[in-house]
Amino acid sequence: METVSVIIPVYNGAQTIVSTLDSVFAQEGVNLEIIVINDGSTDQTLEVLQTFKTQINLFSTVNQGVSHARAFGLTKATGSYIQYLDSDDLLAPQKIRMQMQALKNKNGDVAYGDWQKFVEVNKNIIFKDKVSQEIEGDLETTIFAKFWAPPAALLYSKRICEKLSWSNTLPIIQDARYLLDAARSDGHFVYTPGVMAYYRTEQEYSLSQKSKLAFIKDIYQNSLEIHQCWLVSESYNQEKEKSIINSLRYTINEFRGLDRQCAKKAINALLTIAPGYIPEEKGLLRLMSKLFGYKQAEYLAYIKRKFLKG
Template identity: 35%
Template structure:
């Protein structure tokens, strides 16, 4: 008997692309499938577009709750033995599910992950750039997931029970929920298998893709995840230099994010954590921003003092200017 595959599509304000996404799901060469679209309180024309598919899909609509809640709701009403997630502004190739099911059955693992394609679009929908994100097979998936964070949720195919075992996605997270999801999968003992090739296409266009680059704007969420990872590593007796080095680098970039937002107390706390983990190694971030140039030249303490002084002066000038205009 051929097992059912549930394709779950969370959608929020994706009127420009939701049709392409659903079409790619319905065009799979593998059968049987069920396509479940969860409208997450869209305020554009997404819902009316979705309704045009009629009984070809299953539709449920809820007030806006974020991608984690939408994926969980889709999973709860699904019936498939295998699960495929697609973000509403992305699409998959027609052979994705067929090829990955065949691979997963041979491997005997819980989920299969593959490479994926990152596409950046111009305003006229032409592709400005295209980049293949290549993953690789790894013996230590916990380390691979924590250090790389390059597996895309939609590039995978999952056995149903592996998602049930970890109770789906953390609905308290609005960003980095995918990173948290894979880390919890790895900690749960899920067996990963890697299949070479690209069948998932991730699209970015201007500011419409809400999740792109949000980590630097919300360092609290990223720090929460790093603290949780640290706790789990200690519980599993994996608190060693290999993981210390990875986390030190990640805490450093959270410290930088806090500094860029003017949260200097939090920035210093994360920087101290980074130093403690790395043995006072100095990270040298890439790029040419004012922060990076100053940090590379003067070090952390001087950079923070200068940023604090600049913020203080800017605030004073703003208050002075405001007083003059009253």
């Protein structure tokens, strides 16, 4: 039976790692290699992990972030399939077996499934929204613009992982970029219906929840990087350009209340890609863009909002 390598980076996860590991131990019908990277934790994480030393392959490193920890874990993996798993999320029962079989049946590289949010209150798990989304249309464009799933809901082939690298320039959305790069590397995606994983929300060490500005900066940086990648490919088209513009528009809107200088940079980046840009949606911004240009229209809109706030 082929082996699945489960790679779990953990930083200060003493309160959640046991539940995560239990969801891995509960997987049936698969041969697992469990690799846990203690990424310089300062709480009791290491002590907790050492109680499982006969069941896991434990490595400790200085704190270098989740991308480095995942990349390090991959160098230790011997399995034919790779399950990345955050230290506060849970795998659904039979998840790995079902997705591994789906990849085998269709010679796939990435299996993806539905997932469900949850919170833990007084050690009781409360399930929230279920997210079901099968990718339709152009694979790269859809993943860039519309699709995200936590690593727990995915299963990769080792062969596609060997073509990829974890980004050090995107500390918050590096998992989304990794998935997109799998598509850009001609990975074959397979949808497995049903809840494959449970995604913890309101976690203390969630980077995207701790810093909204850093999260938006990541989206901005990723948009510029993917635009450059697509420009040199034969697949660049109006749909991809529109998805880049929409992403930059999103960052501009978010930057407005967070960092004015970042908003200016994003506006300039958008106009570099689409000189003479006019927003499609009807409204005052579209009208002002036609009269004065988009950059000046954004400035006038900024002055208006500042005046209304007093």
